[in-house]
Every structure is written in structure tokens, then in C-alpha cells.
Amino acid sequence: MIGALAILLGLQLVGEVAVQLSGVPIPGPVVGMVLLFLALRWRGALPDTLRATAETLLSHLSLLFIPAGVGIVQHGARLAEEWLAMTVALVLSTLITVAVTALVMKALIRRRDGERRDG
Amino acid sequence: MDRIFSGIWVYLAGSPLLWLTVTLAVYLAGQWLFRRSGGRALFNPVALAITLLVLLLLLSGTSYATYFSGAQFIHFLLGPATVALAIPLYLHWERVRWLFLPIVVGLLAGSLTAILSAMSLAWLLGGSPRTLLSLAPKSVTTPVAMGIAEKIGGLPSLTAVLVILTGVVGAVAAPALLGWLQIRDDAVKGFAIGVAAHGIGTARAFQISSLAGAFAGLAIGLNALLTALLVPLIVRLLHLAV
Numbered sequence: 082m083i084g085a086l087a088i089l090l091g092l093q094l095v096g097e098v099a100v101q102l103s104g105v106p107i108p109g110p111v112v113g114m115v116l117l118f119l120a121l122r123w124r125g126a127l128p129d130t131l132r133a134t135a136e137t138l139l140s141h142l143s144l145l146f147i148p149a150g151v152g153i154v155q156h157g158a159r160l161a162e163e164w165l166a167m168t169v170a171l172v173l174s175t176l177i178t179v180a181v182t183a184l185v186m187k188a189l190i191r192r193r194d195g196e197r198r199d200g
Numbered sequence: 201m202d203r204i205f206s207g208i209w210v211y212l213a214g215s216p217l218l219w220l221t222v223t224l225a226v227y228l229a230g231q232w233l234f235r236r237s238g239g240r241a242l243f244n245p246v247a248l249a250i251t252l253l254v255l256l257l258l259l260s261g262t263s264y265a266t267y268f269s270g271a272q273f274i275h276f277l278l279g280p281a282t283v284a285l286a287i288p289l290y291l292h293w294e295r296v297r298w299l300f301l302p303i304v305v306g307l308l309a310g311s312l313t314a315i316l317s318a319m320s321l322a323w324l325l326g327g328s329p330r331t332l333l334s335l336a337p338k339s340v341t342t343p344v345a346m347g348i349a350e351k352i353g354g355l356p357s358l359t360a361v362l363v364i365l366t367g368v369v370g371a372v373a374a375p376a377l378l379g380w381l382q383i384r385d386d387a388v389k390g391f392a393i394g395v396a397a398h399g400i401g402t403a404r405a406f407q408i409s410s411l412a413g414a415f416a417g418l419a420i421g422l423n424a425l426l427t428a429l430l431v432p433l434i435v436r437l438l439h440l441a442v
Binding site for chain 1: 279
């Protein structure tokens with residue numbers, strides 16, 4: 082487990098350094114994710130310990146958002162003033178985004194499947 | 201007796217141990233309530249835990265800075281967890297390759313929709329420029345969204361809150377919405393939830409199936425990349441300044 086954590090943190094570190102050096106506006110952990118993916122593809126196998134550690138971390142992903150979410154206590158004044166705009170924008174925009182993404186993908190998949198049947 | 205208690209409180213209030221432990225305990229309590237409610241979407245464990253913690257902070261007169269000095273150890277794990285998303289992606293790679301074009305086009309459509317709809321709706325309802333800028337990156341994972349907000353002149357700490365509320369809304373409402381739209385492919389469901397509602401949506405997608413979770417995880421990474429490129433561009437095009 083410690084070895085797996087070292088791999089995850091090490092790749093995040095490499096990602097952060099790469100971003101700092103290149104100035105590309107990509108978050109360091111995302112670069113780390115790409116690197117880990119490439120390493121796994123290159124190696125062609127996934128070590129059990131890494132898999133177990135990652136699954137533990139990902140099964141409690143929602144826990145990791147709590148500290149930032151509690152930050153809502155700092156924004157009482159702004160929320161009191163603009164709660165309507167923020168709430169409507171958040172809720173509607175999130176629902177529209179889910180719908181647009183899913184419908185676009187569904188339409189493309191259906192079109193491709195149709196072409197395959199025709200050809 | 202009172203002196204002993206206030207002495208213990210003074211000691212604990214200054215140490216990160218207290219709020220770190222309380223955060224874990226409240227999360228477990230939220231999960232327990234969620235299961236007791238039969239997994240009802242409205243009892244979202246994150247929303248429950250945040251509400252409880254906010255009440256505890258207000259009742260005990262604790263500042264967010266003090267709270268965060270303990271909770272930061274949990275917050276920190278967002279980084280390695282993002283790296284770990286490579287693993288479900290690796291496990292479902294064949295399916296991802298098979299859906300390559302729908303993924304690319306769906307991502308572009310979803311990412312643009314998330315940014316533009318949030319900003320325009322808030323603008324229509326009289327949101328201030330700083331609020332619009334803080335809302336723009338709301339669909340991507342917290343650390344990335346905060347970085348984007350900072351760069352374009354939004355309020356990173358407000359963005360963090362908006363990101364998490366977005367995640368909760370997505371986790372609560374997306375599965376029902378996708379059912380209503382008659383989306384049956386778990387890969388499409390997961391990807392749509394991940395684009396709109398990042399990690400909190402992904403936690404929900406993993407409950408649908410491991411395939412849905414993998415695609416949600418893939419969407420987090422891709423949408424983080426694309427939003428980081430798109431938001432500064434859109435802000436420049438709209439001449440938004442604070």
C-alpha cells in the first residue's frame with residue numbers, strides 16, 4: 082500500500098513539476114494520471130497492490146470534497162445577496178450539461194451502429 | 201470541572217487532530233444515513249456531511265481556517281486520487297477506444313455547455329462579474345477549478361463551494377434525468393455525469409457500475425484539461441473583467 086501511495090504521489094509530483102516548467106495550463110494531477118495510464122499500458126499489467134490502493138481511494142472519493150465544501154461558511158454575505166442567480170445557474174447548468182453530453186454521445190453511437198448495419 | 205473542559209477544548213482547538221477526526225466521523229455518519237434511507241439520492245452523503253460540519257463550526261465558533269488546518273489532510277488526497285483515475289481508465293481501455301469519437305464530441309459539447317450555460321444563466325439573473333467568473337469552471341474537479349478561477353479573477357474559495365454544490369446536484373439528479381432521457385449505456389451515463397459533476401458525480405457513477413465509474417473518471421480528467429483551456433479563452437472573448 083505504501084509502495085502504491087509512493088507511485089501515486091510520485092507521479093503527481095512529476096506532473097506538478099512538468100506543469101511548472103512548461104507553463105501549460107493543465108493541472109499537475111491530471112498530467113500524473115496520463116503518465117500512470119501510459120506506464121500501465123507500456124507495462125501491460127496492473128500490480129494488485131496499486132489496484133487495491135486506488136480502489137480504496139476512489140471508493141471514498143466523495144469524502145475528499147468535504148473540506149473544500151465546508152468553505153461555504155466563508156461566503157455567507159455573497160450567498161445571501163446572489164443565492165438565486167447562483168442556485169438557478171448551478172442546478173440548470175448541471176442538468177443541461179448532463180443531458181447535452183449524453184444525447185450527443187447517444188446520437189453518435191446510434192449513427193455509427195446504423196452505418197455498420199448498412200455497410 | 202468547567203476549567204478542565206475548557207482546558208481540553210483550548211488544547212484540541214489548536215491541534216489539527218480534532219477537525220480531521222470530526223470530518224471522518226461526520227462522513228461515516230452521512231454514509232450511514234444514506235444507507236439507512238435506502239440509498240435515496242436526496243440523502244447525498246457529501247451534502248449531509250457538509251451541512252453537519254457547517255453547523256458544528258457555527259455552534260462552536262470555529263473559523264474555517266482552524267477547521268481547514270485539520271481537514272487539509274483529507275483535501276490533500278484529491279491529488280493522488282486524481283492520479284488513481286488512470287486505473288479504471290486502463291481497465292476499460294478497450295471500451296474507451298471503441299467509443300473514441302462519441303467521447304471527443306460529447307466532451308466538447310458538454311464542456312462548452314457547462315461553462316456557457318452557467319455564466320449566461322447567472323448573468324441573466326443579475327450575478328456580479330466576480331460570481332460569473334467563479335462559476336465558469338464549476339464542472340471540473342476542485343483543485344483544477346480553483347486554479348482556473350484564480351487565473352481569470354474569480355474567487356477560488358467560492359469556486360470550490362460552487363464546484364461541490366454542482367457535484368451534489370449532479371449526483372442527486374443525473375441518474376433520474378438519464379433514465380428519463382432513456383440513456384441505457386452505462387458508459388454514456390458515466391461520461392455525462394463525469395463531465396457535468398466531476399468527482400462527486402463519479403462517486404455516484406461507481407454505484408451504477410464499475411464501467412460507469414470508469415467513464416466518469418475519464419470525463420473528469422478530459423474535462424479538466426479542456427475547461428482549463430476553454431475558460432480563459434471564453435473570458436477573453438467576452439471581455440469580462442473584474
